[in-house]
Amino acid sequence: MSTTTYMVQGMTCGHCAAAVKDEIGAVPGVTDVDVDLVPEGASRVTVQADGPIEDSQVIAAIAEAGYELAP
Numbered sequence: 001m002s003t004t005t006y007m008v009q010g011m012t013c014g015h016c017a018a019a020v021k022d023e024i025g026a027v028p029g030v031t032d033v034d035v036d037l038v039p040e041g042a043s044r045v046t047v048q049a050d051g052p053i054e055d056s057q058v059i060a061a062i063a064e065a066g067y068e069l070a071p
Helices: 014-025 055-064
Strands: 002-009 030-036 042-049
Touching: 002 055, 014 030, 014 042, 014 055
Parallel strands: none
Antiparallel strands: 002 042, 030 042
């Protein structure tokens, strides 16, 4: 099992967080996604998987939801 945290910018509400959670949850191997929403800044997204997953897959899922990693 692996856990990785990403900082995502641009999410402002629960709907935004749900969209990111759904997209990342569809990545093969992902078992859980937790979003700590920070509307005025970077939100912490914690991803658990049953093994190592490629960061590029998670970043692509975040982009598909309409957001990007915080600098």
